[in-house]
Amino acid sequence: xxxxxxxxxxxxxxxxxxPGARVIVTMRDVxxxxxxxxxxxxxVLSGAPTAVPIADDTRDRVVAAARALGYRPNPxxxxxxxxxxxxxxxxxxxxxxxxxxGAIEAVSLEAAGRGYxxxxxxxxxxxxxxxxxxxxxxxxHCDAIMMLGDMSxxxxxxxxxxxxxxxxxxxWEGSKPDGIASVSVDNDAGIRSVMDHLIELGxxxxxxxxxxxxxxxxxxxxxxxxxLAAIGEPVRDGYLQYASNExxxxxxxxxxxxxxxxxxxxVVASTDVLAMGVLFExxxxxxxxxxxxxxxxxDDIPLAAFSIPSLTTLRMPxxxxxxxxxxxxxxxxxxxADPSAWPRPIFAxxxxxxxxxxxxxxx
Amino acid sequence: xxxxxxxxxxxxxxxxxxPGARVIVTMRDVxxxxxxxxxxxxxVLSGAPTAVPIADDTRDRVVAAARALGYRPNPxxxxxxxxxxxxxxxxxxxxxxxxxxGAIEAVSLEAAGRGYxxxxxxxxxxxxxxxxxxxxxxxxHCDAIMMLGDMSxxxxxxxxxxxxxxxxxxxWEGSKPDGIASVSVDNDAGIRSVMDHLIELGxxxxxxxxxxxxxxxxxxxxxxxxxLAAIGEPVRDGYLQYASNExxxxxxxxxxxxxxxxxxxxVVASTDVLAMGVLFExxxxxxxxxxxxxxxxxDDIPLAAFSIPSLTTLRMPxxxxxxxxxxxxxxxxxxxADPSAWPRPIFAxxxxxxxxxxxxxxx
DNA sequence: TTGTATGCGTTATCAC
DNA sequence: GTGATAACGCATACAA
Numbered sequence: 001x002x003x004x005x006x007x008x009x010x011x012x013x014x015x016x017x018x019p020g021a022r023v024i025v026t027m028r029d030v031x032x033x034x035x036x037x038x039x040x041x042x043x044v045l046s047g048a049p050t051a052v053p054i055a056d057d058t059r060d061r062v063v064a065a066a067r068a069l070g071y072r073p074n075p076x077x078x079x080x081x082x083x084x085x086x087x088x089x090x091x092x093x094x095x096x097x098x099x100x101x102g103a104i105e106a107v108s109l110e111a112a113g114r115g116y117x118x119x120x121x122x123x124x125x126x127x128x129x130x131x132x133x134x135x136x137x138x139x140x141h142c143d144a145i146m147m148l149g150d151m152s153x154x155x156x157x158x159x160x161x162x163x164x165x166x167x168x169x170x171x172w173e174g175s176k177p178d179g180i181a182s183v184s185v186d187n188d189a190g191i192r193s194v195m196d197h198l199i200e201l202g203x204x205x206x207x208x209x210x211x212x213x214x215x216x217x218x219x220x221x222x223x224x225x226x227x228l229a230a231i232g233e234p235v236r237d238g239y240l241q242y243a244s245n246e247x248x249x250x251x252x253x254x255x256x257x258x259x260x261x262x263x264x265x266x267v268v269a270s271t272d273v274l275a276m277g278v279l280f281e282x283x284x285x286x287x288x289x290x291x292x293x294x295x296x297x298x299d300d301i302p303l304a305a306f307s308i309p310s311l312t313t314l315r316m317p318x319x320x321x322x323x324x325x326x327x328x329x330x331x332x333x334x335x336x337a338d339p340s341a342w343p344r345p346i347f348a349x350x351x352x353x354x355x356x357x358x359x360x361x362x363x
Numbered sequence: 364x365x366x367x368x369x370x371x372x373x374x375x376x377x378x379x380x381x382p383g384a385r386v387i388v389t390m391r392d393v394x395x396x397x398x399x400x401x402x403x404x405x406x407v408l409s410g411a412p413t414a415v416p417i418a419d420d421t422r423d424r425v426v427a428a429a430r431a432l433g434y435r436p437n438p439x440x441x442x443x444x445x446x447x448x449x450x451x452x453x454x455x456x457x458x459x460x461x462x463x464x465g466a467i468e469a470v471s472l473e474a475a476g477r478g479y480x481x482x483x484x485x486x487x488x489x490x491x492x493x494x495x496x497x498x499x500x501x502x503x504h505c506d507a508i509m510m511l512g513d514m515s516x517x518x519x520x521x522x523x524x525x526x527x528x529x530x531x532x533x534x535w536e537g538s539k540p541d542g543i544a545s546v547s548v549d550n551d552a553g554i555r556s557v558m559d560h561l562i563e564l565g566x567x568x569x570x571x572x573x574x575x576x577x578x579x580x581x582x583x584x585x586x587x588x589x590x591l592a593a594i595g596e597p598v599r600d601g602y603l604q605y606a607s608n609e610x611x612x613x614x615x616x617x618x619x620x621x622x623x624x625x626x627x628x629x630v631v632a633s634t635d636v637l638a639m640g641v642l643f644e645x646x647x648x649x650x651x652x653x654x655x656x657x658x659x660x661x662d663d664i665p666l667a668a669f670s671i672p673s674l675t676t677l678r679m680p681x682x683x684x685x686x687x688x689x690x691x692x693x694x695x696x697x698x699x700a701d702p703s704a705w706p707r708p709i710f711a712x713x714x715x716x717x718x719x720x721x722x723x724x725x726x
Numbered sequence: 727t728t729g730t731a732t733g734c735g736t737t738a739t740c741a742c
Numbered sequence: 743g744t745g746a747t748a749a750c751g752c753a754t755a756c757a758a
Binding site: 074076077079080085090094095096098101102104105108109112117118119120121122246247248251273276277279280283302303305306307308309310 | 443448459461465468480485611614640665666670672
């Protein structure tokens with residue numbers, strides 16, 4: 001006999017206890033107070049619609065007692081019994097990326113609307129890998145898991161996920177199939193539309209800043225190369241810069257580009273955060289945007305409309321994508337037996353033209 | 364006999380199963396395969412240092428079997444037994460605030476370092492209130508709870524928290540005592556130091572933009588008023604603007620201030636996000652920062668160094684504060700019996716002078 | 727050194 | 743209508 005839990009005594013949970021040291025009140029406590037059996041209490045309190053009819057009188061008394069004692073169901077016990085935990089696991093690479101922060105907000109909202117809570121696992125960088133997430137996963141303590149961003153550089157994690165028995169869906173992992181259901185954005189269409197926009201403005205010397213968000217970014221990069229090829233332009237030396245997804249990355253990338261003999265007249269950044277850095281660096285070097293240099297981003301983070309000048313970018317349909325992912329997870333037609341039949345919705349971003357793009361100098 | 368869990372049969376969890384439909388393997392499965400009892404498996408696998416000695420041979424076989432079967436401990440069951448869940452509950456008002464995003468990152472990192480995972484509860488706005496957090500709290504399913512930002516406009520939530528039996532600490536709630544342990548920042552000292560900085564630069568007509576982060580913001584506002592009083596300046600009409608904590612808020616606030624007959628020469632924004640909006644609006648109206656207008660923020664979010672011009676602000680010692688809060692929670696000297704003895708550490712922000720502040724025009 | 731038995735708080739399956 | 747009772751997966755007091 002052992003009782004690791006603090007529990008002062010059998011007749012605990014009196015109204016006036018040591019303040020701040022409230023006690024765990026279980027169904028048995030409620031049952032004792034009501035004078036019924038614990039299983040009756042369960043029937044009343046578990047919310048199971050009407051498994052069997054219950055006397056109104058009994059029900060009322062139980063409810064009253066439960067309230068009086070301050071009864072709270074123990075989700076651990078419920079979970080152990082196989083009930084849904086109403087927890088949605090979310091694994092994200094980087095919370096500090098405003099884009100993902102917005103996505104988390106959207107997930108959290110969508111989840112709340114369905115009565116779910118969000119458990120956030122943070123995949124900070126490669127190093128910590130699955131460690132930080134282990135609990136969240138092997139936990140199987142969430143009813144479903146959502147991955148935000150491409151984690152394919154963490155093979156162990158992806159394996160773990162694939163091996164789990166609860167539904168998993170990946171958002172923004174890029175649209176390669178890897179045995180995980182996914183909801184993605186049409187990066188190719190997005191980049192094509194900014195490129196078209198710039199080309200229409202007369203730009204030909206268009207550079208690109210790739211970021212560290214992996215899957216999505218790679219697709220954007222490829223789309224950039226393809227779009228350039230489509231108008232018969234080469235990817236000039238130094239026009240394709242790789243940076244970590246921070247303002248500093250964009251700043252450095254532009255710095256490098258400005259060293260070039262043939263400077264670009266436009267820079268397509270693969271994320272808004274990078275674009276912010278590009279704008280900053282341009283300003284620091286006395287280059288006027290958009291007169292001397294056009295700049296575009298991707299994501300349309302909240303601050304994109306307030307950069308100087310405001311940023312032309314691609315708006316991500318975050319809410320729609322998140323809603324779609326949550327639906328997949330919860331209303332879940334994700335038949336484990338046939339992953340090839342899983343839907344893989346793809347959403348289109350929309351071009352938002354603001355003040356950071358203009359006609360090419362001398363066009 | 365009921366079994367809500369999917370479990371194909373006793374000898375399940377074979378290596379080659381239906382892919383994607385893995386099975387739940389328990390200690391009993393491991394025990395059966397090893398030929399020992401479930402409790403021996405528990406002793407080996409639970410990691411309890413050396414409750415009692417175990418034969419090396421047995422241990423090895425158990426470990427091997429566990430690995431072969433892909434055994435994962437069930438945290439629900441562990442939790443039910445009263446073991447720590449290694450979960451840290453974090454409740455935050457607004458993830459999309461880059462400051463809080465950074466804080467969450469810090470918490471997540473600090474928690475991971477101690478083997479904890481983070482469960483995020485999102486307190487989006489007043490409306491959803493405790494609802495979204497209910498699970499996280501009454502759950503008592505986290506070992507400890509951390510509140511990020513002032514939630515005092517959600518009295519029900521705060522009550523729930525105070526009534527809970529696990530340690531709770533509030534970060535950035537402002538330093539008013541309300542029966543919850545807290546770690547806060549010295550808003551007064553912070554604002555005093557920017558005000559001193561501006562005053563030294565010759566500014567007298569200094570305006571303030573208050574934001575919606577409640578507790579902290581109120582203190583900053585009071586400090587602003589006090590600092591002005593200290594140099595014998597009144598709070599001029601329209602110099603104290605209230606805005607929601609978004610760039611647009613700052614933008615509108617500056618707009619209003621520019622209508623005034625006596626325009627301010629400096630604007631102290633209560634957060635960096637607001638300051639971004641102020642910078643944007645100033646630029647939109649052709650007002651040069653810092654020549655015609657000095658602008659300051661509070662928080663030092665990552666983008667603050669990359670605004671145009673880069674923002675003079677107060678750096679929040681996030682990591683130190685978070686570490687302190689986590690220590691309080693986990694190494695926890697939080698005696699429930701005596702809340703008045705709880706430590707309430709206060710950290711000082713440091714002034715970071717960048718390009719958005721300069722001498723007052725005509726000084 | 728290992729096995730047996732018990733209980734954590736629930737839900738679900740029986741009887742009554 | 744309601745009350746016993748058996749699990750859920752795990753950790754431990756106790757016996758062997």
